[in-house]
Amino acid sequence: PQRPVPLCGGVMAAGDLAGSFQDEVTCPLCLEYFTDPVSIECGHNFCRACLSQCWGESEPNPSCPQCRETAPQRHLRPNRPLGNLVELVKRLRLPAGPAPEGQPGCERHQEALKLFCWEDQASICVVCRESREHRAHTVMPIEEAVLEYREKLQGALGPLREELEETLLLTSKEEEKTTEWQRKVQAKRETIAAEFNKLHALLRAEEQLLLQRLAEDERATLQRLQENVAKLSQQSASLQRLIAEIEEKCQQPAAQLLKDVTSMLSRSENMKLQGPEVVCTDLRNGYKMCLDLREALNRFAVDVTLDPDTAHPKLILSAGRKCVRRGTTRQDLPDTLKRFDTCPSVLGAEGFAGGRCYWEVEVGDKTGWTLGVCKESVRRKGKVAASPKNGYWAVVLREEGYKALTCPGTFLPVSTRPSRVGIFLDYEAGEVSFYNVTDRSHLFTFACTFSGTLRPYFKPARKAAPLTICPVPAQA
Numbered sequence: 001p002q003r004p005v006p007l008c009g010g011v012m013a014a015g016d017l018a019g020s021f022q023d024e025v026t027c028p029l030c031l032e033y034f035t036d037p038v039s040i041e042c043g044h045n046f047c048r049a050c051l052s053q054c055w056g057e058s059e060p061n062p063s064c065p066q067c068r069e070t071a072p073q074r075h076l077r078p079n080r081p082l083g084n085l086v087e088l089v090k091r092l093r094l095p096a097g098p099a100p101e102g103q104p105g106c107e108r109h110q111e112a113l114k115l116f117c118w119e120d121q122a123s124i125c126v127v128c129r130e131s132r133e134h135r136a137h138t139v140m141p142i143e144e145a146v147l148e149y150r151e152k153l154q155g156a157l158g159p160l161r162e163e164l165e166e167t168l169l170l171t172s173k174e175e176e177k178t179t180e181w182q183r184k185v186q187a188k189r190e191t192i193a194a195e196f197n198k199l200h201a202l203l204r205a206e207e208q209l210l211l212q213r214l215a216e217d218e219r220a221t222l223q224r225l226q227e228n229v230a231k232l233s234q235q236s237a238s239l240q241r242l243i244a245e246i247e248e249k250c251q252q253p254a255a256q257l258l259k260d261v262t263s264m265l266s267r268s269e270n271m272k273l274q275g276p277e278v279v280c281t282d283l284r285n286g287y288k289m290c291l292d293l294r295e296a297l298n299r300f301a302v303d304v305t306l307d308p309d310t311a312h313p314k315l316i317l318s319a320g321r322k323c324v325r326r327g328t329t330r331q332d333l334p335d336t337l338k339r340f341d342t343c344p345s346v347l348g349a350e351g352f353a354g355g356r357c358y359w360e361v362e363v364g365d366k367t368g369w370t371l372g373v374c375k376e377s378v379r380r381k382g383k384v385a386a387s388p389k390n391g392y393w394a395v396v397l398r399e400e401g402y403k404a405l406t407c408p409g410t411f412l413p414v415s416t417r418p419s420r421v422g423i424f425l426d427y428e429a430g431e432v433s434f435y436n437v438t439d440r441s442h443l444f445t446f447a448c449t450f451s452g453t454l455r456p457y458f459k460p461a462r463k464a465a466p467l468t469i470c471p472v473p474a475q476a
Helices: 014-021 048-055 080-092 126-130 142-250 254-258 261-270 293-298
Strands: 037-039 045-047 115-117 122-124 139-141 315-317 323-326 356-362 369-375 392-398 401-404 420-426 431-436 441-447 454-460 467-470
Touching: 037 048, 037 080, 045 048, 115 126, 115 142, 139 142, 142 261, 142 293, 142 441, 323 454, 369 420, 369 431, 392 441, 392 454, 401 441
Parallel strands: none
Antiparallel strands: 037 045, 115 122, 115 139, 315 323, 323 467, 356 420, 356 467, 369 392, 369 454, 392 401, 420 431, 431 441
């Protein structure tokens, strides 16, 4: 049966009427108005010449260029109503068949892109589909291709979002590392500046000490040298007078020459040269200048010993009061107000109420200890937290690492395990500094305003190895 031609209502405007018929009067092959339109078995219409050219003479089983239904009889029926409709549209002077405005069209055929070629991954028109280029390819409506690829794109979004989430997480971690690295660099920069400021202060103090010592040596040595010069000048004057007297005696007549001659000879024999006192003028000794921090600190070394009257009953002190270790049983000791009864601690016997003091403690491979200074007035009965608030300025080693006993505690980054720890107290500056003597690095500095007497503080852990106060190398 012949494909019906759609009818239109008489109330439609001419423009709307032509627009409604535009698709119906355009050949899907040449994209022009139908010329001698014919219908085939499936009901689709084409120009007779276009369809004959598309099918050719050798095609045994031709198919509809639009729906692909076969037409074995090659039976072409003229569609005169469609031809009349074409003439009507032509009289309205409307263009035939281009792609709707705003939508892409086929550059070759100026037809709307309604199909998608799977092999070429390209949008094509119905004319392209019948060309030799695409005839053997898999073609689907563009809507189906869009749906299929939209599903694939949606499927690709999941892994991409996971990758993005992981990338953002890694970015956040790297940013955190960057921030932490900058914080560490700034902390190290501040530590270096603080250490050099301390070294500069110590060097300035050392400079003043050396200059003062030099001035004192200058005065004492000059005085002795000047005394030598004065004594030699007196001897020179006495010799000159005696020489003049003897020369005059030699010129006298015999009677006068022999008078008192023995006295003059006795004076000449007794006139012996008294050499000057030996005065050392060598400045090479006693003026060595220190150019590193430990050497500067060593200038302030003090001899620290342990005070047995303050030792907890479980602590065992050496005979020389330089070593302390923690025992397993309590000793029978007087329970005085001076003695720690709960915290296994002991104080140094020396108290410091001013100046600069430095001492070193051998900690060896002990896994726990607390070292520092405390006020002489700290409470020694019951459990007391070691903190600046309670009069303690100390550094501790525990299982979790090294920590300054601030409020709250400050963990210390230690690259080399110290076997010896140096403690430097600058009373007037209000600072207690701790040093890793093993690698000559700074551990921590407390800043405070001190009052009253401070004493060295020691607290060994349970391990049997002792804490040992070490002699600090003397400096020239």
